[in-house]
Amino acid sequence: MTPASIPGAFPLTRMRRNRRHGWLRRLVSENTLSAADLIWPMFVCDRPADCAEIPTMPGVTRYDVAGAVAAAGRAQALGIPAICLFPSIDPALKTPDAREAANPDNLVCRTVRAIKAAHPDLGVICDVALDPFNSDGHDGIVRDDYVVNDESVEMLVRQALVQAEAGCDIVAPSDMMDGRVRAIRQALDAAGLIDVGILSYAAKYASAFYGPFRDAVGSGGMLKGDKKTYQMDPANTDEAMREVAIDIAEGADMVMVKPGMPYLDVLSRVKQTFGLPTVTYQVSGEYAMLRVASDAGCFDYRKIVLESLMAFKRAGADAIITYFACEAAAWLKE
Numbered sequence: 604m605t606p607a608s609i610p611g612a613f614p615l616t617r618m619r620r621n622r623r624h625g626w627l628r629r630l631v632s633e634n635t636l637s638a639a640d641l642i643w644p645m646f647v648c649d650r651p652a653d654c655a656e657i658p659t660m661p662g663v664t665r666y667d668v669a670g671a672v673a674a675a676g677r678a679q680a681l682g683i684p685a686i687c688l689f690p691s692i693d694p695a696l697k698t699p700d701a702r703e704a705a706n707p708d709n710l711v712c713r714t715v716r717a718i719k720a721a722h723p724d725l726g727v728i729c730d731v732a733l734d735p736f737n738s739d740g741h742d743g744i745v746r747d748d749y750v751v752n753d754e755s756v757e758m759l760v761r762q763a764l765v766q767a768e769a770g771c772d773i774v775a776p777s778d779m780m781d782g783r784v785r786a787i788r789q790a791l792d793a794a795g796l797i798d799v800g801i802l803s804y805a806a807k808y809a810s811a812f813y814g815p816f817r818d819a820v821g822s823g824g825m826l827k828g829d830k831k832t833y834q835m836d837p838a839n840t841d842e843a844m845r846e847v848a849i850d851i852a853e854g855a856d857m858v859m860v861k862p863g864m865p866y867l868d869v870l871s872r873v874k875q876t877f878g879l880p881t882v883t884y885q886v887s888g889e890y891a892m893l894r895v896a897s898d899a900g901c902f903d904y905r906k907i908v909l910e911s912l913m914a915f916k917r918a919g920a921d922a923i924i925t926y927f928a929c930e931a932a933a934w935l936k937e
């Protein structure tokens with residue numbers, strides 16, 4: 604459009620007028636970010652040697668159960684509505700069938716019970732996938748060098764059930780097997796766990812941005828091959844829309860797009876098309892990028908983190924899973 608074709612725009616539209624003062628910028632801002640938008644991913648461990656900072660994620664620590672309870676309380680005090688749990692399992696417990704995932708007394712279940720006992724009003728989300736428990740480092744069960752679908756789903760259902768019985772509020776299947784949302788929903792309902800929600804990692808890409816996470820849960824070194832036969836090709840968007848539509852039809856209460864920053868286009872399209880609660884995951888590699896570059900003096904840490912989080916709100920996220928949750932919530936309180 605030429606300026607003259609915009610009603611009232613002639614001779615010059617002064618867009619800067621609305622940017623002139625801080626109060627005015629606040630008045631006209633289209634999106635807001637608050638602690639209530641944030642979900643904090645926490646790593647938990649059993650072996651004392653593991654309960655330490657993760658080298659590829661400076662500033663992120665694995666907690667033992669007592670430490671996780673205390674940290675969860677700090678998150679809740681900052682106004683964060685929910686946490687999600689990821690376990691670093693003793694390698695001696697990892698097997699090809701990942702049976703430890705279905706042990707009602709496994710690290711995740713013990714942590715859920717302890718956090719829920721101490722902080723009943725903090726939301727607890729459990730990841731459903733076999734990679735922390737599996738000696739092949741895959742999200743499902745490997746047979747003849749292939750991650751098999753239906754047998755994996757059976758184990759994922761058992762994993763989701765023990766997590767729900769331990770008291771988590773939401774199970775979040777991140778495995779990308781076909782049919783797992785329906786199978787988990789049916790099993791939860793049959794067990795009377797009708798109020799346990801499902802946050803489906805519906806559009807999860809086979810991404811190099813997960814590298815530091817695999818160090819954090821100790822699955823990276825074990826991973827044979829890659830996850831391209833079940834996670835999505837970064838080239839595709841239409842396929843993400845089918846994945847989301849299927850998971851909604853199978854009973855997902857919320858859907859996720861993952862990773863975050865490199866996939867804002869997918870997030871925006873999913874939110875605009877389906878309109879249901881849409882979560883984004885600013886993953887470990889995104890955390891590492893911003894954190895390590897800030898430590899090296901490239902960025903103002905606080906500004907870069909808050910800008911990245913606002914980008915998710917602008918793209919349509921209802922909630923953001925981020926390793927920055929506690930720091931960001933504290934800054935937003937000031």
Ligand code: PBG
Pocket residue numbers: 730732733734742777778812813814815816817830885886887888
């Ligand atoms: C496991 C899982 C992964 C992440 C969350 N759940 C890793 C993977 O799929 O390899 C990544 C999270 C992150 O990078 O922060 N299914």
